Amino acid sequence: METCPSAPFDHVKADVILRSADGVEFRVFKLFLSLASPFFETLFELPQAPERASDQEMKDGLAVIAMSEDSKTLDSFLRFCYPSTLAEDPSLENLTDVLSVLAAARKYSLDLIERKVCQALANPKVLETDPLRCFAIARNARLKHETITAARHTLRQPLIPAWFADIELITASDLLSLLTYHKQCGIAVRALTKDFKWITDHYRSQTGCNWLFGPYYDGSCYCGQTPDGKFYLWDTHPVTWWTTYMQEVSELLADRPSGDLVRKEAETTIQKVRSGNCAACSNRVKEVMTEFSDLFAQKIEEAVSPIELQMDF
Numbered sequence: 001m002e003t004c005p006s007a008p009f010d011h012v013k014a015d016v017i018l019r020s021a022d023g024v025e026f027r028v029f030k031l032f033l034s035l036a037s038p039f040f041e042t043l044f045e046l047p048q049a050p051e052r053a054s055d056q057e058m059k060d061g062l063a064v065i066a067m068s069e070d071s072k073t074l075d076s077f078l079r080f081c082y083p084s085t086l087a088e089d090p091s092l093e094n095l096t097d098v099l100s101v102l103a104a105a106r107k108y109s110l111d112l113i114e115r116k117v118c119q120a121l122a123n124p125k126v127l128e129t130d131p132l133r134c135f136a137i138a139r140n141a142r143l144k145h146e147t148i149t150a151a152r153h154t155l156r157q158p159l160i161p162a163w164f165a166d167i168e169l170i171t172a173s174d175l176l177s178l179l180t181y182h183k184q185c186g187i188a189v190r191a192l193t194k195d196f197k198w199i200t201d202h203y204r205s206q207t208g209c210n211w212l213f214g215p216y217y218d219g220s221c222y223c224g225q226t227p228d229g230k231f232y233l234w235d236t237h238p239v240t241w242w243t244t245y246m247q248e249v250s251e252l253l254a255d256r257p258s259g260d261l262v263r264k265e266a267e268t269t270i271q272k273v274r275s276g277n278c279a280a281c282s283n284r285v286k287e288v289m290t291e292f293s294d295l296f297a298q299k300i301e302e303a304v305s306p307i308e309l310q311m312d313f
Protein backbone atom coordinates (compact mmCIF):
# COMPACT_ATOMS: atom_id res chain seq x y z
CA MET A 1 0.00 0.00 0.00
CA GLU A 2 1.27 3.44 -0.95
CA THR A 3 1.52 5.42 2.23
CA CYS A 4 3.79 8.32 1.23
CA PRO A 5 2.03 11.40 -0.10
CA SER A 6 3.63 13.57 -2.76
CA ALA A 7 4.98 17.07 -2.12
CA PRO A 8 3.95 19.40 -0.60
CA PHE A 9 2.07 16.99 1.69
CA ASP A 10 5.22 15.50 3.17
CA HIS A 11 6.46 18.70 4.77
CA VAL A 12 8.56 18.19 7.91
CA LYS A 13 7.10 21.30 9.54
CA ALA A 14 3.46 20.28 8.97
CA ASP A 15 1.27 20.52 12.08
CA VAL A 16 -1.41 17.88 11.50
CA ILE A 17 -1.76 14.54 9.67
CA LEU A 18 -4.84 13.59 7.60
CA ARG A 19 -5.02 9.87 6.91
CA SER A 20 -6.98 8.85 3.80
CA ALA A 21 -9.30 5.82 3.71
CA ASP A 22 -6.54 3.86 1.93
CA GLY A 23 -3.95 4.70 4.55
CA VAL A 24 -1.93 7.54 3.01
CA GLU A 25 -0.84 10.09 5.61
CA PHE A 26 -0.90 13.68 4.37
CA ARG A 27 1.22 16.02 6.49
CA VAL A 28 -0.49 19.37 6.13
CA PHE A 29 -0.67 22.84 7.66
CA LYS A 30 -3.80 23.63 9.68
CA LEU A 31 -3.62 27.26 8.62
CA PHE A 32 -4.14 26.56 4.88
CA LEU A 33 -7.07 24.23 5.55
CA SER A 34 -8.65 26.64 8.06
CA LEU A 35 -8.45 29.52 5.61
CA ALA A 36 -10.04 27.44 2.83
CA SER A 37 -12.75 25.67 4.80
CA PRO A 38 -14.96 26.65 7.76
CA PHE A 39 -15.24 22.91 8.49
CA PHE A 40 -11.53 22.59 9.17
CA GLU A 41 -11.42 25.91 10.96
CA THR A 42 -13.98 24.61 13.45
CA LEU A 43 -12.34 21.20 13.68
CA PHE A 44 -8.94 22.64 14.54
CA GLU A 45 -10.42 25.13 17.00
CA LEU A 46 -12.00 22.38 19.16
CA PRO A 47 -10.46 22.50 22.61
CA GLN A 48 -8.20 19.55 23.22
CA ALA A 49 -9.72 18.30 26.49
CA PRO A 50 -7.42 15.92 28.44
CA GLU A 51 -9.73 12.88 28.03
CA ARG A 52 -10.10 13.68 24.33
CA ALA A 53 -6.38 14.17 23.95
CA SER A 54 -5.74 10.70 25.35
CA ASP A 55 -8.09 9.24 22.67
CA GLN A 56 -6.37 11.18 19.98
CA GLU A 57 -4.08 9.12 17.83
CA MET A 58 -0.70 10.80 17.59
CA LYS A 59 2.25 10.32 15.28
CA ASP A 60 5.58 12.18 15.50
CA GLY A 61 3.88 14.52 17.97
CA LEU A 62 1.08 15.40 15.50
CA ALA A 63 -2.62 14.59 15.74
CA VAL A 64 -3.78 12.05 13.11
CA ILE A 65 -7.27 12.62 11.67
CA ALA A 66 -8.93 9.75 9.81
CA MET A 67 -10.70 10.87 6.61
CA SER A 68 -13.30 8.87 4.65
CA GLU A 69 -11.94 10.01 1.23
CA ASP A 70 -9.37 7.97 -0.66
CA SER A 71 -5.87 9.32 -1.27
CA LYS A 72 -6.49 10.42 -4.89
CA THR A 73 -9.53 12.51 -3.91
CA LEU A 74 -7.81 13.85 -0.82
CA ASP A 75 -4.72 14.83 -2.80
CA SER A 76 -6.77 16.90 -5.32
CA PHE A 77 -8.89 18.32 -2.54
CA LEU A 78 -5.90 19.47 -0.49
CA ARG A 79 -4.28 21.06 -3.52
CA PHE A 80 -7.28 23.35 -3.76
CA CYS A 81 -6.96 24.30 -0.11
CA TYR A 82 -3.34 25.26 -0.55
CA PRO A 83 -2.37 28.70 -1.92
CA SER A 84 -2.49 29.10 -5.70
CA THR A 85 1.30 29.29 -5.84
CA LEU A 86 1.25 25.58 -4.98
CA ALA A 87 -1.87 24.51 -6.91
CA GLU A 88 -2.93 25.63 -10.39
CA ASP A 89 -6.51 26.66 -11.22
CA PRO A 90 -8.29 23.93 -13.17
CA SER A 91 -8.70 24.18 -16.94
CA LEU A 92 -11.51 22.39 -18.75
CA GLU A 93 -9.05 19.57 -19.43
CA ASN A 94 -8.83 18.66 -15.79
CA LEU A 95 -12.32 19.77 -14.75
CA THR A 96 -13.51 16.19 -14.93
CA ASP A 97 -11.01 15.28 -12.21
CA VAL A 98 -12.28 18.18 -10.19
CA LEU A 99 -15.80 16.73 -10.22
CA SER A 100 -14.62 13.80 -8.11
CA VAL A 101 -13.51 16.15 -5.38
CA LEU A 102 -16.51 18.43 -5.62
CA ALA A 103 -18.52 16.11 -3.37
CA ALA A 104 -15.77 16.21 -0.75
CA ALA A 105 -15.53 19.97 -1.15
CA ARG A 106 -19.22 20.38 -0.40
CA LYS A 107 -18.99 18.09 2.62
CA TYR A 108 -16.18 20.22 4.06
CA SER A 109 -17.80 23.56 3.08
CA LEU A 110 -14.95 24.31 0.73
CA ASP A 111 -16.61 26.91 -1.47
CA LEU A 112 -13.35 27.62 -3.20
CA ILE A 113 -13.44 24.53 -5.41
CA GLU A 114 -16.97 25.28 -6.52
CA ARG A 115 -15.95 28.85 -7.31
CA LYS A 116 -12.98 27.67 -9.36
CA VAL A 117 -15.11 25.20 -11.31
CA CYS A 118 -17.61 27.98 -11.97
CA GLN A 119 -14.82 30.30 -13.11
CA ALA A 120 -13.50 27.76 -15.57
CA LEU A 121 -17.03 27.20 -16.93
CA ALA A 122 -17.72 30.94 -17.26
CA ASN A 123 -14.83 31.51 -19.64
CA PRO A 124 -16.52 32.90 -22.82
CA LYS A 125 -13.94 31.30 -25.09
CA VAL A 126 -14.52 27.87 -23.56
CA LEU A 127 -18.31 28.36 -23.70
CA GLU A 128 -18.17 29.30 -27.37
CA THR A 129 -15.98 26.44 -28.49
CA ASP A 130 -17.12 23.67 -26.12
CA PRO A 131 -20.66 24.48 -24.93
CA LEU A 132 -21.85 20.87 -24.77
CA ARG A 133 -18.90 19.81 -22.69
CA CYS A 134 -19.45 22.77 -20.35
CA PHE A 135 -23.09 21.74 -20.12
CA ALA A 136 -22.17 18.16 -19.17
CA ILE A 137 -19.69 19.24 -16.50
CA ALA A 138 -21.94 21.94 -15.05
CA ARG A 139 -24.94 19.61 -14.99
CA ASN A 140 -22.96 16.81 -13.37
CA ALA A 141 -21.76 19.26 -10.70
CA ARG A 142 -25.36 20.53 -10.19
CA LEU A 143 -24.28 24.10 -10.90
CA LYS A 144 -27.58 25.67 -11.93
CA HIS A 145 -26.44 29.02 -13.33
CA GLU A 146 -23.53 27.49 -15.25
CA THR A 147 -25.75 24.71 -16.66
CA ILE A 148 -28.27 27.26 -17.98
CA THR A 149 -25.52 29.47 -19.46
CA ALA A 150 -23.93 26.50 -21.19
CA ALA A 151 -27.33 25.35 -22.52
CA ARG A 152 -27.83 28.81 -24.03
CA HIS A 153 -24.47 28.50 -25.77
CA THR A 154 -25.37 25.10 -27.22
CA LEU A 155 -27.90 26.92 -29.43
CA ARG A 156 -24.93 27.76 -31.68
CA GLN A 157 -24.59 24.05 -32.39
CA PRO A 158 -26.94 21.83 -34.43
CA LEU A 159 -29.99 20.45 -32.60
CA ILE A 160 -28.65 16.90 -32.70
CA PRO A 161 -25.06 17.15 -31.50
CA ALA A 162 -22.24 14.93 -32.59
CA TRP A 163 -20.49 12.97 -29.85
CA PHE A 164 -18.81 15.33 -27.37
CA ALA A 165 -16.25 14.91 -24.62
CA ASP A 166 -17.71 14.16 -21.17
CA ILE A 167 -21.10 13.17 -22.62
CA GLU A 168 -21.08 10.28 -20.14
CA LEU A 169 -21.33 12.78 -17.27
CA ILE A 170 -25.00 13.43 -18.05
CA THR A 171 -28.03 11.16 -18.10
CA ALA A 172 -30.35 10.48 -21.03
CA SER A 173 -33.00 12.65 -19.38
CA ASP A 174 -30.51 15.54 -19.05
CA LEU A 175 -29.81 15.27 -22.77
CA LEU A 176 -33.54 15.05 -23.53
CA SER A 177 -34.13 18.26 -21.54
CA LEU A 178 -31.40 19.98 -23.51
CA LEU A 179 -32.81 18.82 -26.87
CA THR A 180 -36.31 19.94 -25.87
CA TYR A 181 -34.96 23.34 -24.83
CA HIS A 182 -33.05 23.69 -28.10
CA LYS A 183 -36.10 22.75 -30.15
CA GLN A 184 -38.37 25.19 -28.29
CA CYS A 185 -35.86 27.98 -28.88
CA GLY A 186 -35.89 27.12 -32.59
CA ILE A 187 -39.68 27.39 -32.64
CA ALA A 188 -39.60 30.74 -30.79
CA VAL A 189 -37.09 32.16 -33.25
CA ARG A 190 -39.02 30.93 -36.29
CA ALA A 191 -41.63 33.67 -35.67
CA LEU A 192 -38.96 36.28 -36.50
CA THR A 193 -38.53 34.88 -39.99
CA LYS A 194 -42.27 34.75 -40.66
CA ASP A 195 -43.44 38.11 -39.36
CA PHE A 196 -41.22 41.12 -40.08
CA LYS A 197 -42.92 43.59 -37.77
CA TRP A 198 -39.62 43.87 -35.85
CA ILE A 199 -37.97 45.16 -39.04
CA THR A 200 -40.68 47.62 -40.04
CA ASP A 201 -40.95 48.84 -36.42
CA HIS A 202 -37.22 49.46 -36.31
CA TYR A 203 -36.79 51.29 -39.62
CA ARG A 204 -40.27 52.90 -39.49
CA SER A 205 -40.47 53.44 -43.26
CA GLN A 206 -38.79 52.42 -46.51
CA THR A 207 -36.78 55.62 -46.43
CA GLY A 208 -35.35 54.50 -43.07
CA CYS A 209 -33.73 51.55 -44.85
CA ASN A 210 -33.53 52.47 -48.52
CA TRP A 211 -30.45 50.22 -48.87
CA LEU A 212 -32.95 47.33 -48.65
CA PHE A 213 -34.66 48.62 -51.74
CA GLY A 214 -31.58 49.64 -53.70
CA PRO A 215 -32.92 48.93 -57.19
CA TYR A 216 -35.97 51.01 -56.33
CA TYR A 217 -34.39 54.03 -54.76
CA ASP A 218 -30.99 54.14 -56.29
CA GLY A 219 -30.48 54.14 -60.00
CA SER A 220 -26.90 53.02 -59.51
CA CYS A 221 -27.81 49.68 -57.87
CA TYR A 222 -27.99 46.79 -60.30
CA CYS A 223 -28.56 43.97 -57.79
CA GLY A 224 -32.18 43.37 -58.71
CA GLN A 225 -35.08 42.16 -56.59
CA THR A 226 -36.20 38.59 -55.98
CA PRO A 227 -39.95 38.17 -56.07
CA ASP A 228 -40.14 35.86 -53.03
CA GLY A 229 -43.60 36.05 -51.46
CA LYS A 230 -42.17 35.35 -47.98
CA PHE A 231 -39.75 38.24 -47.87
CA TYR A 232 -41.82 41.26 -48.53
CA LEU A 233 -41.62 44.62 -46.74
CA TRP A 234 -44.01 47.55 -47.19
CA ASP A 235 -45.43 45.73 -50.23
CA THR A 236 -42.04 45.83 -51.94
CA HIS A 237 -39.52 43.12 -52.75
CA PRO A 238 -36.16 43.87 -51.12
CA VAL A 239 -32.81 43.70 -52.88
CA THR A 240 -31.84 40.18 -54.00
CA TRP A 241 -28.79 39.66 -51.79
CA TRP A 242 -30.78 40.49 -48.66
CA THR A 243 -33.57 38.09 -49.64
CA THR A 244 -30.97 35.37 -50.22
CA TYR A 245 -29.44 36.10 -46.80
CA MET A 246 -32.86 35.82 -45.13
CA GLN A 247 -33.74 32.60 -47.01
CA GLU A 248 -30.51 30.94 -45.91
CA VAL A 249 -30.61 32.22 -42.35
CA SER A 250 -34.26 31.16 -41.89
CA GLU A 251 -33.37 27.56 -42.67
CA LEU A 252 -30.25 27.51 -40.50
CA LEU A 253 -31.97 29.11 -37.51
CA ALA A 254 -34.31 26.17 -36.99
CA ASP A 255 -31.25 24.03 -36.26
CA ARG A 256 -29.09 26.70 -34.60
CA PRO A 257 -31.32 29.43 -33.10
CA SER A 258 -28.60 31.83 -32.01
CA GLY A 259 -27.72 35.48 -32.61
CA ASP A 260 -24.20 34.36 -33.36
CA LEU A 261 -25.44 32.58 -36.48
CA VAL A 262 -27.10 35.62 -38.06
CA ARG A 263 -24.00 37.74 -37.38
CA LYS A 264 -21.71 35.17 -38.98
CA GLU A 265 -23.95 34.75 -42.01
CA ALA A 266 -24.08 38.54 -42.37
CA GLU A 267 -20.28 38.54 -42.59
CA THR A 268 -20.50 36.11 -45.50
CA THR A 269 -23.10 38.28 -47.23
CA ILE A 270 -20.93 41.37 -46.76
CA GLN A 271 -17.99 39.59 -48.42
CA LYS A 272 -20.18 38.40 -51.29
CA VAL A 273 -21.69 41.83 -51.98
CA ARG A 274 -18.29 43.51 -51.78
CA SER A 275 -16.84 41.14 -54.32
CA GLY A 276 -19.86 41.73 -56.61
CA ASN A 277 -20.13 44.49 -59.17
CA CYS A 278 -22.59 46.89 -57.53
CA ALA A 279 -20.65 49.89 -56.27
CA ALA A 280 -23.67 51.33 -54.45
CA CYS A 281 -24.25 48.17 -52.32
CA SER A 282 -20.55 47.38 -52.00
CA ASN A 283 -19.92 50.72 -50.32
CA ARG A 284 -22.65 50.51 -47.73
CA VAL A 285 -23.16 46.78 -47.15
CA LYS A 286 -20.83 46.47 -44.16
CA GLU A 287 -22.43 49.27 -42.21
CA VAL A 288 -26.04 48.37 -42.97
CA MET A 289 -25.70 44.60 -42.54
CA THR A 290 -23.74 44.94 -39.31
CA GLU A 291 -26.54 47.08 -37.92
CA PHE A 292 -29.21 44.77 -39.31
CA SER A 293 -27.62 41.56 -38.00
CA ASP A 294 -27.06 43.13 -34.57
CA LEU A 295 -30.77 43.98 -34.47
CA PHE A 296 -31.66 40.46 -35.65
CA ALA A 297 -29.35 38.89 -33.04
CA GLN A 298 -30.89 41.02 -30.31
CA LYS A 299 -34.41 39.92 -31.34
CA ILE A 300 -33.26 36.28 -31.27
CA GLU A 301 -31.89 36.71 -27.74
CA GLU A 302 -35.21 38.26 -26.71
CA ALA A 303 -37.15 35.39 -28.28
CA VAL A 304 -35.18 32.62 -26.55
CA SER A 305 -34.73 34.25 -23.15
CA PRO A 306 -38.19 33.27 -21.79
CA ILE A 307 -37.61 29.61 -22.77
CA GLU A 308 -36.59 27.62 -19.70
CA LEU A 309 -34.43 24.57 -19.45
CA GLN A 310 -36.68 22.04 -17.69
CA MET A 311 -34.37 20.49 -15.16
CA ASP A 312 -34.31 20.04 -11.38
CA PHE A 313 -31.24 21.12 -9.48
Ligand SMILES: [Zn+2]
Binds near residue numbers: 223224281
Ligand atom coordinates in the same frame (compact mmCIF):
# COMPACT_ATOMS: atom_id res chain seq x y z
ZN1 LIG B 1 -26.83 46.92 -55.43
